[in-house]
Amino acid sequence: MVLLLAVAMLAAGGGCVLFVAGAAAGAGAAGYAYIEGVLKSTEQAPLDRAWTATLGAMKDLEFPVTKQSKDALTGHITARNASDKKIDIDLKKVSDKATEISIRVGTFGDENLSRVILDKIKKRL
Numbered sequence: 001m002v003l004l005l006a007v008a009m010l011a012a013g014g015g016c017v018l019f020v021a022g023a024a025a026g027a028g029a030a031g032y033a034y035i036e037g038v039l040k041s042t043e044q045a046p047l048d049r050a051w052t053a054t055l056g057a058m059k060d061l062e063f064p065v066t067k068q069s070k071d072a073l074t075g076h077i078t079a080r081n082a083s084d085k086k087i088d089i090d091l092k093k094v095s096d097k098a099t100e101i102s103i104r105v106g107t108f109g110d111e112n113l114s115r116v117i118l119d120k121i122k123k124r125l
Contacts, residue, residue, distance in 0.1 A: 037109020
C-alpha cells in the first residue's frame, strides 16, 4: 500500500519527490513522504491525541506556538524556531484512529528539521 502511494506520487507529481518507507507489518505501516517541502505521515492516533502530542513536541523543542486552531476534523499549528523559521503543522483526521500530519519548515521546506519534529510528535503519541 505504501509502495502504491509512492508510485502514484511519482507519476502525478512534477516536482522534487522523495519517499521513504519505514517498517510495514500486518495491518499497520509506518513511513513518511517528503514532497515539495512538506513532510507527510499518517499516524495511528486519534486527532485529539495527535494534537496534544504536537503541542507537546513544540514545547519540547522550545518552538513558540504563534497560532493554533482546531475543530473536529482538522488542526493547524504555526510555530517559529530560534532562527525565526516558520513551522506549519497541519493535522487531518483520517479515521477515528488515524491522523495525517503534514509539516513544512520555512518557505521551501527543511526535511531534516521536519523529521526531527515528526519524531518528537511520535514519541508523545
